[in-house]
Amino acid sequence: MATFNLKINGKSHEVDVDPSTPMLWVLRDHLQMVGTKYGCGIAQCGACTVHLDNNAVRACQLPVSSVGDQEITTIEGLSEHGDHPVQKAWLEVDVPQCGYCQAGQIMSASALLKRNPNPSDEEIEAAMNGNICRCGTYVRIKKAIKMASNGELT
Amino acid sequence: MAGATARHMLKEAAAQAWQVPANEITAIAGVLKHEASGKSAGYGEMASAAAGLEVPEEVTLKSISDFSIIGTTGKNVDGKKIVTGQPLFGLDVQREGMLIAGLVHPPAFGQRLKSFDAEKAKSMPGIKDVFSIKLYDDDYKKMAFHFTAFNEVVVVVGESTWQVFEAKKAINAEWEDNPERTEVTSMFGNDMTATYPAGMENSEVHTAKLKEMIARNAKVSRKDGNPEKAFKEAAKVIERSYSCPFLAHNTMEPMNFFANVTEDHAELLGPTQTPEWMEVAVAERLGLPLEKVDIQMTRQGGGFGRRLYGHFMVEAAAISQRMKAPIKLVYAREDDMSQGIYRPAYYATYRAALDADNNLIGFHVKAGGIPESPLFANRFPAGAIDNYLAEDFTVDSNITTGAFRAPRSNFIAGAEQSFLDELAEEMGKDPIDFRLELLKRAQENPVGSPESNDYDASRYAGVLELVREKANWGQDQPGVHRGVSAYFCHQSYVAQVLDVVMDGNKPVVDKVTAAIDCGIVVNPGAAANLSEGGAVDGIGHAMYSQLTFNEGSAEQNNFDRYRLIRHSEAPKSIETHFVESDVDPTGMGEPPFPPIMGALANALYKATGQRHYHQPFVTNLKPIVG
Ligand code: FES
Ligand code: FES
Numbered sequence: 168m169a170t171f172n173l174k175i176n177g178k179s180h181e182v183d184v185d186p187s188t189p190m191l192w193v194l195r196d197h198l199q200m201v202g203t204k205y206g207c208g209i210a211q212c213g214a215c216t217v218h219l220d221n222n223a224v225r226a227c228q229l230p231v232s233s234v235g236d237q238e239i240t241t242i243e244g245l246s247e248h249g250d251h252p253v254q255k256a257w258l259e260v261d262v263p264q265c266g267y268c269q270a271g272q273i274m275s276a277s278a279l280l281k282r283n284p285n286p287s288d289e290e291i292e293a294a295m296n297g298n299i300c301r302c303g304t305y306v307r308i309k310k311a312i313k314m315a316s317n318g319e320l321t
Numbered sequence: 322m323a324g325a326t327a328r329h330m331l332k333e334a335a336a337q338a339w340q341v342p343a344n345e346i347t348a349i350a351g352v353l354k355h356e357a358s359g360k361s362a363g364y365g366e367m368a369s370a371a372a373g374l375e376v377p378e379e380v381t382l383k384s385i386s387d388f389s390i391i392g393t394t395g396k397n398v399d400g401k402k403i404v405t406g407q408p409l410f411g412l413d414v415q416r417e418g419m420l421i422a423g424l425v426h427p428p429a430f431g432q433r434l435k436s437f438d439a440e441k442a443k444s445m446p447g448i449k450d451v452f453s454i455k456l457y458d459d460d461y462k463k464m465a466f467h468f469t470a471f472n473e474v475v476v477v478v479g480e481s482t483w484q485v486f487e488a489k490k491a492i493n494a495e496w497e498d499n500p501e502r503t504e505v506t507s508m509f510g511n512d513m514t515a516t517y518p519a520g521m522e523n524s525e526v527h528t529a530k531l532k533e534m535i536a537r538n539a540k541v542s543r544k545d546g547n548p549e550k551a552f553k554e555a556a557k558v559i560e561r562s563y564s565c566p567f568l569a570h571n572t573m574e575p576m577n578f579f580a581n582v583t584e585d586h587a588e589l590l591g592p593t594q595t596p597e598w599m600e601v602a603v604a605e606r607l608g609l610p611l612e613k614v615d616i617q618m619t620r621q622g623g624g625f626g627r628r629l630y631g632h633f634m635v636e637a638a639a640i641s642q643r644m645k646a647p648i649k650l651v652y653a654r655e656d657d658m659s660q661g662i663y664r665p666a667y668y669a670t671y672r673a674a675l676d677a678d679n680n681l682i683g684f685h686v687k688a689g690g691i692p693e694s695p696l697f698a699n700r701f702p703a704g705a706i707d708n709y710l711a712e713d714f715t716v717d718s719n720i721t722t723g724a725f726r727a728p729r730s731n732f733i734a735g736a737e738q739s740f741l742d743e744l745a746e747e748m749g750k751d752p753i754d755f756r757l758e759l760l761k762r763a764q765e766n767p768v769g770s771p772e773s774n775d776y777d778a779s780r781y782a783g784v785l786e787l788v789r790e791k792a793n794w795g796q797d798q799p800g801v802h803r804g805v806s807a808y809f810c811h812q813s814y815v816a817q818v819l820d821v822v823m824d825g826n827k828p829v830v831d832k833v834t835a836a837i838d839c840g841i842v843v844n845p846g847a848a849a850n851l852s853e854g855g856a857v858d859g860i861g862h863a864m865y866s867q868l869t870f871n872e873g874s875a876e877q878n879n880f881d882r883y884r885l886i887r888h889s890e891a892p893k894s895i896e897t898h899f900v901e902s903d904v905d906p907t908g909m910g911e912p913p914f915p916p917i918m919g920a921l922a923n924a925l926y927k928a929t930g931q932r933h934y935h936q937p938f939v940t941n942l943k944p945i946v947g
Pocket of ligand 1: 208210
């Protein structure tokens with residue numbers, strides 16, 4: 168066990184865990200932030216996507232000991248009132264079916280738009296290919312990303 | 322109906338309170354109003370008075386033109402919570418003092434626990450206990466939804482999920498072979514007998530066994546006219562075989578359940594499709610009366626049939642009882658995929674007899690599966706062909722299987738619709754015209770009695786006509802290769818046109834146009850979402866997914882080897898059109914899923930010249946990530 172001081176969603180949190188513990192479980196089990204989802208544990212499904220200093224990473228493969236003072240953003244902290252353009256577009260297009268994969272999809276999409284505000288179809292596909300949706304909402308996800316990138320939403 | 326009854330009673334209550342005739346009161350959007358007197362009240366204000374009234378036996382239902390909720394799009398009720406990451410799912414359940422439990426099950430179907438050494442795991446940080454549990458007594462008569470391949474499993478209980486997952490790896494267990502076993506379970510009051518053979522099974526043996534069975538005579542499920550004679554006299558016989566593998570449900574949220582069992586009460590909370598059926602098994606296992614077992618549902622991260630089978634609820638309850646603590650049982654993805662209740666593997670051979678003028682004079686389908694047959698003997702094209710024979714067979718297995726989005730249809734639709742496409746080509750006919758000709762026959766002069774055919778030929782033709790119009794079928798565009806398919810299941814009719822374009826030598830699904838008759842469309846936006854999801858899911862499974870077995874073990878246990886469709890492989894656009902109808906609403910979760918597999922195979926053929934008979938159409942793909 169070791170103590171780590173983590174910067175998550177603009178606040179600092181102290182946890183006492185094994186250094187190899189993936190951030191996914193630190194968030195879910197130790198900090199009760201369950202928006203970040205478990206789907207595979209091996210960086211294949213994207214359900215656990217968070218931002219590490221603005222980059223989309225898979226929290227299931229991110230040991231707490233490797234985080235250091237990098238800033239983590241989770242779905243709970245993406246916006247204060249759930250009004251990030253990507254979240255708004257998701258609601259406008261009514262993307263979710265079961266909804267389980269959607270936090271990860273939104274975190275991947277918002278990281279993409281941050282570094283590339285006007286992605287092409289191919290760029291969207293490349294950035295989103297690591298996020299699986301068994302319900303098959305891919306077509307709506309692409310539509311919502313385009314809506315958010317066009318600034319169609321106020 | 323319940324809505325109409327409640328509305329009637331609210332009006333009655335208001336009528337008594339205001340001393341006005343009930344038929345002058347309107348009930349719209351939660352408000353009761355009496356125009357003439359100007360009186361009004363919210364439903365809530367009259368609710369308790371209404372509750373005291375006698376429930377009427379007959380009420381007048383609203384006419385379709387007066388519907389205000391039905392027919393309008395309502396968005397996902399949990400939308401805001403989903404996009405902001407609020408706790409909703411079973412896996413999100415947190416409780417004071419809650420422990421986490423994980424399971425270690427036999428690595429292969431056909432095996433059971435012999436012994437285990439827990440010392441190392443017990444000494445690991447955060448681990449509270451390691452033990453084995455038995456789910457059911459040998460003489461307990463289960464309902465079909467209770468079953469599991471692994472009646473005894475090793476359990477690890479600890480403080481956090483990661484600690485439990487790590488400790489599971491430290492369990493040293495020995496396994497032994499199960500003897501052959503026959504079990505009688507009940508399903509809606511009927512007894513069903515299943516035989517689970519001994520031994521560890523392999524996919525190659527499965528395929529060989531299915532081919533061996535298809536070469537033999539099978540059980541005749543329907544026979545019209547004289548098919549033997551038709552085939553004997555045929556100028557040409559076309560025969561094609563189709564197959565599909567086992568599939569894991571792979572709900573994105575793995576199986577899990579919360580349980581808090583005390584001396585005299587059990588509280589269960591989590592994702593299940595069958596709380597009322599599982600309650601019986603939980604009560605039996607715990608030795609508690611039924612009324613002491615309380616099962617509540619969370620939102621589910623996907624079901625697709627997997628959460629009909631609730632052995633994990635019994636497991637969670639048994640673990641909590643033993644630990645005397647609230648626990649959440651969490652399956653790792655590897656557990657979820659290797660201990661599934663899978664979609665069975667199926668095989669079908671279709672034969673058509675053509676006379677010298679290329680007329681269809683006989684039709685024969687023989688289909689089987691492990692462990693159930695995918696055949697629907699009385700569905701289309703039964704009823705449209707004079708000489709028709711449908712046979713089926715089954716092969717026993719100790720691999721557990723069950724319902725998976727549109728059971729049986731999820732294979733047989735694609736096989737049949739691929740065969741009809743090939744048949745139309747052989748006969749020199751447009752594939753939609755050919756189907757419409759058969760449907761016309763089934764409508765005007767059906768073979769067999771009208772009740773013997775399980776579909777409505779005019780509604781079937783209706784979706785084909787609608788998709789033909791909406792997809793501009795027949796107006797060829799350069800570089801666009803199209804396939805069509807139509808199917809009826811879960812009481813709805815779906816026709817789809819799928820467009821493939823070539824990207825170099827790689828076929829890419831460009832567009833899907835769907836026409837659907839599901840009766841009155843209750844929520845058009847949500848129905849369109851299901852049509853899109855069904856198409857994507859169907860393309861993905863036909864194209865990429867399979868679960869194979871080696872020595873009884875699933876060879877794919879996570880998404881590095883089990884391929885699900887991804888963003889870049891989804892259609893670029895999907896359009897859905899609904900038939901306007903005043904028929905009572907029918908299914909939307911399943912019907913768009915099965916036919917798309919046929920439309921895909923038929924479009925791929927147009928694009929590449931190659932027919933696909935065996936799912937998945939693409940194998941040996943590298944993982945797309947990593
Ligand atoms: S849980 Fe991290 S990628 Fe699947
Ligand atoms: S919405 Fe269900 S897995 Fe994506």
